Amino acid sequence: MSSIIADILRSANSIVQGHLVTIREFFQKPVTEQYPDERLPRMEGYRGHPTLLVEPETGRPKCTACGACARACPNNAIELEGMKAEDGRRLPAKYRLDMTRCLVCNLCVEACPFDALAMSREYELVSWDREGLILDMPDLLRAGAKEQGLTYPLPVKAPVVEKEGEKA
Amino acid sequence: MDWWPLLWSIIKALLIVVFVLANAFLIWVERKIAGRFQRRLGPMRVGRPHGWAQTFADLIKLLSKEDVVPGTAEKWLFLLAPIVAFLPALLVYMVIPFGPTWVVNDLNIGVIFISAVTSFSVLSFFMSGWGSNNKYSVMGAFRAAAQLMSYEVPLVLSMIAVVMLAGSLSLNDIVKAQSIPFVVLQPLGFLTFFIAAVAELNRTPFDLAEAESELVAGYNTEYSGMRWAFFFLSEYANTVSASAIMATLFFGGWRGFLLPLPPVVWFLIKTYIFVFIIMWVRWTLPRVRIDQLLNLGWKLLLPVALLNIAWTGLLGLVFKI
Numbered sequence: 001m002s003s004i005i006a007d008i009l010r011s012a013n014s015i016v017q018g019h020l021v022t023i024r025e026f027f028q029k030p031v032t033e034q035y036p037d038e039r040l041p042r043m044e045g046y047r048g049h050p051t052l053l054v055e056p057e058t059g060r061p062k063c064t065a066c067g068a069c070a071r072a073c074p075n076n077a078i079e080l081e082g083m084k085a086e087d088g089r090r091l092p093a094k095y096r097l098d099m100t101r102c103l104v105c106n107l108c109v110e111a112c113p114f115d116a117l118a119m120s121r122e123y124e125l126v127s128w129d130r131e132g133l134i135l136d137m138p139d140l141l142r143a144g145a146k147e148q149g150l151t152y153p154l155p156v157k158a159p160v161v162e163k164e165g166e167k168a
Numbered sequence: 169m170d171w172w173p174l175l176w177s178i179i180k181a182l183l184i185v186v187f188v189l190a191n192a193f194l195i196w197v198e199r200k201i202a203g204r205f206q207r208r209l210g211p212m213r214v215g216r217p218h219g220w221a222q223t224f225a226d227l228i229k230l231l232s233k234e235d236v237v238p239g240t241a242e243k244w245l246f247l248l249a250p251i252v253a254f255l256p257a258l259l260v261y262m263v264i265p266f267g268p269t270w271v272v273n274d275l276n277i278g279v280i281f282i283s284a285v286t287s288f289s290v291l292s293f294f295m296s297g298w299g300s301n302n303k304y305s306v307m308g309a310f311r312a313a314a315q316l317m318s319y320e321v322p323l324v325l326s327m328i329a330v331v332m333l334a335g336s337l338s339l340n341d342i343v344k345a346q347s348i349p350f351v352v353l354q355p356l357g358f359l360t361f362f363i364a365a366v367a368e369l370n371r372t373p374f375d376l377a378e379a380e381s382e383l384v385a386g387y388n389t390e391y392s393g394m395r396w397a398f399f400f401l402s403e404y405a406n407t408v409s410a411s412a413i414m415a416t417l418f419f420g421g422w423r424g425f426l427l428p429l430p431p432v433v434w435f436l437i438k439t440y441i442f443v444f445i446i447m448w449v450r451w452t453l454p455r456v457r458i459d460q461l462l463n464l465g466w467k468l469l470l471p472v473a474l475l476n477i478a479w480t481g482l483l484g485l486v487f488k489i
Contacts, residue, residue, distance in 0.1 A: 022452040032209040
């Protein structure tokens with residue numbers, strides 16, 4: 001008999017304890033983040049996709065199309081072609097980053113001898129289709145300029161294609 | 169012929185229907201409260217601020233859905249069950265005093281009327297469970313029958329103790345007799361009533377008849393659209409009516425204290441505090457097993473309710489209350 005009563009009292013106590021826990025939570029501030037309206041601060045060292053940096057003076061990409069990043073990429077996500085500008089500086093004519101293959105490993109940035117690449121802090125990499133995840137040069141330059149605190153396009157001098165043989 | 173009394177009763181009946189339907193906003197309130205208990209925000213998107221239009225969105229969605237009747241269902245039972253579920257919730261308000269004169273019909277057998285009317289919600293569970301011709305539905309219906317019938321007993325016994333103290337079956341007289349709220353005189357009776365009422369409402373931790381993790385949705389598995397919404401609405405209407413009965417029987421109904429608010433405001437405050445407590449219980453306790461449920465009902469609540477009657481008799485003898 002006494003054990004039954006003790007049992008009842010123990011369960012009653014645990015029920016009261018449980019209710020105290022929930023009511024305490026009730027008056028706490030909710031932890032929900034109302035995503036599109038408010039965003040959490042990004043962590044220090046957060047790494048997004050690779051981007052192409054621009055030269056602030058000329059607005060051209062820092063990239064010289066040496067292909068070191070494409071060789072360093074373990075997934076063959078980078079595809080590029082070079083060309084020569086009017087002043088003889090090599091520039092990328094085509095630079096495609098396939099984000100369906102990129103694993104955000106940072107190896108391209110480490111491989112770049114000209115510090116022309118940087119990882120972005122972007123995390124909203126969504127698209128309606130696969131094609132939307134293939135980033136072309138303008139996309140990468142825009143993201144890169146954003147990392148540098150600039151807005152792309154800067155007053156860009158359009159790169160002119162010169163064939164090797166036509167040089168004076 | 170004098171048409172005024174007839175007209176007046178129709179107006180009162182309509183007011184009650186409006187009050188019951190207005191409780192649909194509890195769909196939103198419960199989701200907000202559930203969210204806060206889990207440190208979430210609850211619905212935020214439909215209607216600013218704080219998603220207040222969620223109920224309307226839910227109801228419009230449910231209204232626009234197809235009214236599916238399973239091919240093998242017992243058609244009339246299936247179609248009538250949601251309406252039967254809604255009826256007790258409406259009828260209970262007939263005798264509940266919202267204020268000293270704000271009562272539709274102050275029956276001199278109010279308490280008996282309430283226990284009679286609320287107990288036929290088991291009919292709707294069984295009609296829907298049997299009529300659906302679905303094994304989960306009928307399992308839910310069996311559980312509902314076992315549960316509602318066993319909790320009816322302590323519920324009525326704890327109401328009897330209140331009647332003994334007040335010396336009347338009319339709810340308005342019971343409120344008038346409470347110069348001291350009856351919860352002070354018989355806390356055990358109130359606890360019994362509260363637990364039995366939550367069980368009668370089929371709400372967590374006693375929602376075995378729905379038990380979505382075991383029985384899909386129990387007795388309302390086959391229901392969709394507005395018929396399902398009727399079950400849903402009747403659950404909230406029943407929650408409010410059970411809270412109103414608790415406030416009336418144990419906490420002095422429309423009687424106020426300290427603040428000079430109108431009686432109806434006092435009544436609504438007390439009622440919605442109980443609605444909140446029932447939701448609080450729901451978001452704290454896990455569901456009990458069927459054997460635990462029946463053990464609690466017969467082995468604990470019934471003796472406690474009888475003890476409470478003895479205690480009330482003693483109070484009457486010793487203090488001549």
